[in-house]
Amino acid sequence: MIREELKEVDLGLLSKSDGSSRLYFRSSLVTVSVQGPAESRQQIDLANEAILSVHFCPRKVQPSSPTENVCVASIKKILESVIARSLFPRAIICIAIHEGVAGSCFLSTIFNACFLALLDAGIAMLHSFVALTIAIPNEISSNKDPIISPNKEQEFEAESVFVFVIEMPTKRELFCHAWGNFSPQHYQQCLQLALGEADKILLFYRGEYSKKLANLKFN
Amino acid sequence: MAENFLSCQPDEYYQRFLDHEIRPDGRKLNEYRYLNIGIGSISTADGSAVLKIGKTTVICGVRAQLTNPPILKPNHGYLVINVDIPGISKGLTKYTNDDEAYTISQIIQEMVSNSKMLDLKSLGIEHKKLSWVLFCDIIICNNDGNALDACLLALVGALKNTRLPHVTVDEDEDIPIVNSVTKHELVLREIPVCVTAAMFRENYVIIDPNTEEEKLSSGSIIVCSLEKGGISYMSSVGAGLEGERKVEMFERAKFHSERIRKELVTACEEQAQSMEY
Numbered sequence: 001m002i003r004e005e006l007k008e009v010d011l012g013l014l015s016k017s018d019g020s021s022r023l024y025f026r027s028s029l030v031t032v033s034v035q036g037p038a039e040s041r042q043q044i045d046l047a048n049e050a051i052l053s054v055h056f057c058p059r060k061v062q063p064s065s066p067t068e069n070v071c072v073a074s075i076k077k078i079l080e081s082v083i084a085r086s087l088f089p090r091a092i093i094c095i096a097i098h099e100g101v102a103g104s105c106f107l108s109t110i111f112n113a114c115f116l117a118l119l120d121a122g123i124a125m126l127h128s129f130v131a132l133t134i135a136i137p138n139e140i141s142s143n144k145d146p147i148i149s150p151n152k153e154q155e156f157e158a159e160s161v162f163v164f165v166i167e168m169p170t171k172r173e174l175f176c177h178a179w180g181n182f183s184p185q186h187y188q189q190c191l192q193l194a195l196g197e198a199d200k201i202l203l204f205y206r207g208e209y210s211k212k213l214a215n216l217k218f219n
Numbered sequence: 220m221a222e223n224f225l226s227c228q229p230d231e232y233y234q235r236f237l238d239h240e241i242r243p244d245g246r247k248l249n250e251y252r253y254l255n256i257g258i259g260s261i262s263t264a265d266g267s268a269v270l271k272i273g274k275t276t277v278i279c280g281v282r283a284q285l286t287n288p289p290i291l292k293p294n295h296g297y298l299v300i301n302v303d304i305p306g307i308s309k310g311l312t313k314y315t316n317d318d319e320a321y322t323i324s325q326i327i328q329e330m331v332s333n334s335k336m337l338d339l340k341s342l343g344i345e346h347k348k349l350s351w352v353l354f355c356d357i358i359i360c361n362n363d364g365n366a367l368d369a370c371l372l373a374l375v376g377a378l379k380n381t382r383l384p385h386v387t388v389d390e391d392e393d394i395p396i397v398n399s400v401t402k403h404e405l406v407l408r409e410i411p412v413c414v415t416a417a418m419f420r421e422n423y424v425i426i427d428p429n430t431e432e433e434k435l436s437s438g439s440i441i442v443c444s445l446e447k448g449g450i451s452y453m454s455s456v457g458a459g460l461e462g463e464r465k466v467e468m469f470e471r472a473k474f475h476s477e478r479i480r481k482e483l484v485t486a487c488e489e490q491a492q493s494m495e496y
Contacts, residue, residue: 073322074456077438081457173461178453179333181445184469187453191462 005105005149006204011120011212019121023113027103027152030110032117036093049085052076053094059102071107071163071177072097078165078175079114084124093123104155105133107163107177112201119209129174130201131165134190136182146190148197160186164194168202171195229435230420237423244429251427251475252365254482256372258490259380265353266381266405270373273429274363279373280356281381285395288343288350296342296350300328301357302370308362324357326454327371330443333451334411337378341406345388349395353381364429367441371413372483379487381405410483411451412476413443416468421459424468426475440465442472446480 008024019034037050056072075097083093095117097110111131118125135150135158137143147154155161160180167174173191225232225243236243246252252273261267264280271277288295302324331337342351355377357370382402386395417428417436424440425432433439438457445451450469460468 073318074454077456081437167458172458173455173465174458176453176455176461176465179329179451181333181449181451183449184466187469188462188466 009116009208011116011208017117017121019117019119019123021113021116021120022100023109023116024100025109025112026105026149027101028106028109029100029103030106030113031098031100032110032113033096033098034093034117034121034123035096036121036123037088037091038094040090040092048089050083050088050091050093052080052083052085053092054079055094055096057096057098059099071110074175074177075110075114078111078129079118081174082125082127082129082167083118084126087124104152105149107131108133108149108165111165111175116205116208119205120212127167127170128202128205129165129167130198130205131163131175132194132197132201134162134164134193136160136162136180136186136190146186146193148193162187162190162194164191166194166198168198171198229431233419233432233435237419237425242425242432246427248423249426249471251479252429254479256376256483256486258376258486259494264377265383266377266379268373268376268380270369270376272365272369272372272427274361275366275369275429276359276361277366277369277373278358278360279370279377281377282354282356283381283383284352284354285344285349285386285397286352288347292339293347294343294350295339297352298331298337298339298342298355299352300324300331300355300374302327302359303356304359304362304366308359320359323367323370326367326441326452327357327374330371330411330413330452331374334409334443334445336375336407336409336411337405338408344386344395348393349386349388351383353378362430364431364433365415365427368413368415368427371411371443372479375407375410375412376483376487378405379407379410379483380490410446410480411443412479412483413441413452414472414475414479415439415441416471418457418459421457424460424464426471440468442469444469444473444476 005026010022013022014020014033017033017035022031040051054076108131133149135147135155138159160182162178165175240248255271257269260269261280265283266281268279302320304320344350355374359366382404384402385398388395416424416426417432418424418438421437440455443452
């Protein structure tokens with residue numbers, strides 16, 4: 001199921017970065033580059049853990065949608081809780097997120113690409129996480145069931161859209177961003193769906209990383 | 220003694236209070252601070268509101284100007300929301316954090332557009348020629364935590380207070396004729412109210428956090444509820460609040476938003492009546 005929506009995934013494409021990933025999922029393309037842990041400047045280092053510096057580089061000078069900008073602030077908080085920062089005191093880890101195409105499922109693509117880039121960089125993490133988007137169709141559409149990883153038309157016409165980031169394997173909800181018009185029952189329904197799908201996405205990560213490691217052996 | 224404990228180990232200090240389900244400032248976990256709403260205080264603005272949630276003070280002023288409508292939507296107007304956090308709101312030791320002001324303005328923009336509060340068609344005057352642009356300036360004068368709730372509430376109060384003059388377009392000379400004597404109010408289809416809560420040690424949910432509680436929080440949740448029921452925006456960061464606990468949070472948000480909405484509507488009606496006299 002994931003293969004239909006996933007068009008392209010690439011790990012380690014940037015030679016100058018410690019880790020990088022490019023993910024083309026549904027109609028969203030995101031490239032993430034990770035540099036670190038590296039020596040930080042005196043003014044901003046922490047004695048007991050690493051500092052995370054997250055930059056979002058939109059295609060246009062002004063971010064096109066409020067949603068992306070709001071969530072970029074959340075990305076830093078989530079990554080801070082996931083990365084084992086205490087293993088790298090007085091260091092800085094820089095994560096640069098480049099927008100290629102901001103299509104449907106853009107936010108979940110950003111989160112997934114960040115995770116793949118961190119895997120590629122070999123940075124120690126306390127947990128892994130997966131992100132996915134679920135849309136609830138509006139009243140006039142023929143199919144009333146929630147749609148996992150909607151395409152652009154489905155996302156635009158949806159009554160409400162949920163973006164979940166699930167911590168694995170504990171299956172705790174790390175982040176949830178929802179907009180539209182929904183009820184608590186909709187939220188619970190979508191959360192259950194997300195928890196079910198999360199395993200498939202993690203399996204996909206394992207597959208991609210295994211491929212990368214298999215390629216390394218021949219080099 | 221207590222101050223030393225607070226400065227050395229703030230987490231433990233707060234934990235001692237939360238074990239007894241109370242906060243250092245005396246509030247219960249589910250208690251909102253005192254709300255003080257002033258509508259129409261700025262006479263030079265077309266609509267204004269001053270709001271205080273505890274010590275957090277926010278002013279919102281609305282200026283209406285005439286402009287050309289957008290090309291893709293020729294009978295719509297514009298709503299431009301700008302949030303400013305001047306240095307005085309945080310004291311002299313910290314400079315203005317531009318990111319925070321921009322983030323708050325983006326969140327409010329999203330809440331307002333998702334709730335479909337204001338029909339932008341009502342700001343259109345003449346198809347393809349003339350429409351209103353409402354510049355909403357939100358200034359956070361004092362930030363003692365939970366500025367987002369205060370900003371949205373001040374914005375809604377200012378929009379409810381906004382009175383626009385009747386404008387017609389002279390067909391011969393193609394210039395707008397403004398009639399300032401008769402003014403009409405904006406039609407707000409919804410009154411979105413936002414409730415923010417902070418999570419402490421993934422265990423406690425604290426409604427309406429102040430600055431210290433925000434610094435110590437392990438996560439936060441923002442819920443924007445609508446008057447007609449339903450939730451138009453929700454953002455939760457951090458583990459610890461999922462499933463049933465989040466549904467409980469939705470109920471709490473609904474309870475608080477109904478009470479806050481009532482206070483806002485009452486304040487607006489009182490101001491409108493006092494203007495009539």
